[in-house]
Amino acid sequence: FALSFFVTNIIFMIGLAVGIDYSLFIVARYREERARGLEKIDAIARAGGTASRTVLFSGITVVIALFGMLLVPFNIFIGLGIGAILVVLASVLSALTLLPAILSILGNGIDRIRIPLVGRGVADVENGGGFWDSVSHGVMRQPIISILLAGGLLVAAAYPMVDLAIGFAGVSSMPDGIPAKEGFLVLDEEFSAGNVTPAQIVFEGNLDTPEFQGELRSLVAFLESDSRSAFGPEQPLQTNDAMTIGLLSVPVVGDSAEPLAVNAIDRLRNDYIPRIFTSGVVDVHVTGETAYNADFFTESKSSVWIVFPFVLGMSFILLMLVFRSIIVPIKAILLNLLSVGATYGILVLAFQKGWGANLGVLTQFDIIEAWIPLFLFSILFGLSMDYHVFLMSRIRERYDQTGDNADSVAFGIRTTGRLITGAGLIMVAVFWAFAAVDIVGLQQMGFGLGVAILIDATIVRIVLVPAAMKLLGDSNWYLPPFLNWLPDLRVEAEPVDPAPATFDD
Template sequence: MKQGIAATMGAWSARHRKTAVFGWLLFVVLASFLGGVHGSEKVTESESLPGQTSRAARILDDAGLKSPACETVLVQSAGLTADDPAFRSTVEQVSAAVRATGRTSEPLSPYDTGAVSADRHSVLLQFTVNGDDQEAAVANVPAVMDAVAGAKERHTGFVIEEYGEASSGKWFADQFKDDFTRAEWTAVPLALGILLIAFGAVVAAVLPVVLAITAFVAAGGLVALASGALHTSDNASSMMLLVGLAVGVDYCLFYLRREREERAAGRDHATALRIAAATSGRAVLVSGITVVVAMAGMFLTGMADFRSMAFATIVVVVTAVLGSLTVLPALLSMLGDRVEKGRLPFLRRSRRAAGEGGRFWNAVLTPVLRRPLAAAVLATGVLLAIAAPLLTMHTANLTFQQQLPEGNALVATSQRVEAAFPGTPSPATVVVRARDITSPEMTAALADLQARALATGKMHGPTEVKVHAEQNVATVDIPLYGSGNDATSVAALKALREEVVPATVGRVPGTEAPVTGSTAGSVDFNRQMSDSLLPVFGFVVAFAFLLMLLSFRSLTVALTAVLLNLLSIGAAYGVLALVFQHGVGASLIGTAGVGAVESWIPLFLFVILFGLSMDYHVFVVSRIKEARDRGLGTGAAVAHGIRSTAGVVTSAAVIMVGVFAVFGTLSMQSMKQMGVGLAVAVLIDATVIRAVLLPAVMTLLGEKNWYLPRWLHWLPRIEAEGPVGGPAGAAAEPLPVGAGR
């Protein structure tokens, strides 16, 4: 029978092992070097934002206008008012210190702008930080922050604190870099430690980690090379590390464990390697295709950040699959039994025959197979109970205060500013592009815009108009009441967009006037997410179903795969809502409930988890089908398949949970939610789903598991399957092996 793609690739790699190994190393080095030389082109603001916020960004970009990084310094006194000479003197000295840095515009005096609080105990000194873009402003702001800190030390009786786009941007940039470094230095040793326990040998444990890291490095270079056509982002780099390390290690683990299992069963090196290529290699290929298809669903969001994450993840998964199917067989062929070198005496374990499983999993599986209906009902009930908080889930773009950890100095400052100047941290900006921005008609409309906005009672002053006559563009900043993402701010934005703007500047012929700002960005983003849910969910579910149908030629297997995945994802959503929205158990992971789940998390988790969950499903069901194809009844095949994969699924799940949990320890709330959601879903999937619900359901269905209507017999297979070998020691097509002959 004709070999499948995975078996063919494995056979070629084993016969041309030096070519495969050195070819892989050359590929990794070239991809990394060329990517570094090319550099990464990042997603622009106009690309990353949807709706009116995107239109506003494009108008400013086309006009060559950059949104300045606005900063403020809060000067506050409990005993003195802004009219006191000592207070005025302090404000002037702070202004002089900021101006002396040479990194800012001329600071605007609060006595000129009216940025004095209602109780007159607080003022805001306003200015912009030099720089053509946000990155340049972030580079300039440290000198300004040092100047403000020096002024604070000299005026101990005052609260003097800086807050704004550049200072907060610097914190996020620094924290993202620190968190990413910490994740790298924690996740890799963690995966290596788990593999040492799983294999009990240094060489066998190091192989998957090395291949996963090289796949990640090569993918990073490829993504950078392609960034000229498809811009990338910092989030994409995080996703590559997260997914690349998880699937890269898992794929190698599946392959390596099967080869070791066949050797333990008495087969020679060549036969063991051929069987691993034809079985686990095929499972890796099918799983990789499923993950790629799931990731492709993110392209349907229509948002540049999601496109960049989807592309980066697809590239790293394809690279990991390529490495697992080529360089790994070559390395195993070279090493032979030396893959067991560096065995750890305290982890030495007896080799069980294939299919026996471990004591723990035997104890779990025996009652499940004996009473499958009771096990299925109980497991389903538990998962539905865990998923129940999903019904209360509220999603939102988390505010600056919600994203940062409790006790953060910037959060405290922003809260003081918001308390003294309600709405000021989140002004809306109307970007007006007209035929003639200086015409009397437009000048009157701009004045009317400000007056009508204040008359609604939902917005307040001071408003600010900046006219760029050469570009025929004007910007109007109008502070909104509310916290920025609450119902009050959203209602104010709606009134501005739907009532005030159309009745004023919108009446001038040839005028475009989109409204942007943090509140507008949040509203537009949430709307885009809501509009994307059904298309993305439908695409991922439909194509995953089709891939399972083609892989196993069974309508039942495809349907149960989709339903079980939906159940585990629903449970993960329930945990997210319970912990991060309602705060139950949040203190255990160093956070607190923030009343909402980050708006992009549910869609992102769905896509990632639907792809990754197929790792285990494909691997386990492939082993069950393999046993049935050898003549076992469905019940016996299920028992054999679950027992023979329990160890590797457990090891793979522990690695994935460990890697994802690392992201749950990072500083930003969105990273915590992503890490915890992924870790919980994988844990549930590898335990309750694969060890209880899957065997129970398949046992209940019996031969119906393999049902394929006659009218679907024309469906092609993803790849043809060859025989996977006979009894131990049976003859097989020889493959070169470098040791142990």
């Protein structure tokens, strides 16, 4: 099947996002181990036994979330899902193979060129201190207040989601001056734009019968007397030589993505045809551009009940196996859903309510593209789990060593806070670059992805996660005894004794 032109955009965005994430995480761990005194090869091996394993399982969680798009029976979702999955797998493979080889060649040269006024980025992970350590301890000193403030902010942001209206941005939503839109307006004014994308009514059966001929005449009469005058003059019936298949093309007034046209197809399918074709001589099917839009809209809504449970269920199972806990995956899923809900709400404010247009940066539009909510959920859930695995792997590593929950949370924040926030800001810049185009669908996609990553990398990971883990204490790592038989897939290896580094590495 033909891939959507969006696929190249997705490959670039997701590839750049996860590629930077995975590389930064492994390089940061390598530099940390070098600072602890390990030789170059030992530091690479240690990073491979810890950070690289985390990257592998993080990539698996992202692929699982993206796989949800393959469950939607439309080429656009399948194409986007395949493109995103392939680029994530390529990013994981390069991070596990190419990056260690580059580190081996560079050695200490990776720190050779420094940015002025910016620190080395290798924190004193053992003794604490610094900005991120202060942030984590500040949050954990008042965990209830932190959760109420941060959680309340996200709930307030999610509230406008109740007004979420999904549909299609057709030709009429394109910027003025684009030849396709100008031609459409001329057709619609002078002739009928519905001639470009007519409703195609297909008849299958014995067409050479009086019953069918009578029903066909009745259908034409119904279309001519349509209460909304949504149908134009039909074209002559086309049939094959055997008179077993026929095609009747009927123009539909207006843009094929507008409610007027979509509602006309709904009347044709669910009112006129069932009422007229009662003899059973022929089977009747309605297709065409407008019918495709209507089917896409219906399938997008119904697929939510397949994609959401699949992604949530598989993510729960994988996180439970990796962290040997049922609390960690439950908390991760709840926080990610809160982040997604806040993103949906902000999309409504920015586009449907016109806040973005008032600021002069976005286009006001009365609907959110039908494919956006499901697409954003799959992408955002995958990237959010990406960061969650990064953070929780360091927390679990420290907890296995010390058994101190609060110290482990602070350790995880100070070792990954700068990394997660920095990588998140890079992602936001990439995604918001796509929001700068004039096409509404791309604006909604880029802006939504950027907002979600910004929320997840700051409010969720830096405030809500440590506050919740402080409140739960050792219960964070609770696994019911009847699940002890599950395989232990934790991503952090056992600690190794450092060997002193030599100066020529």
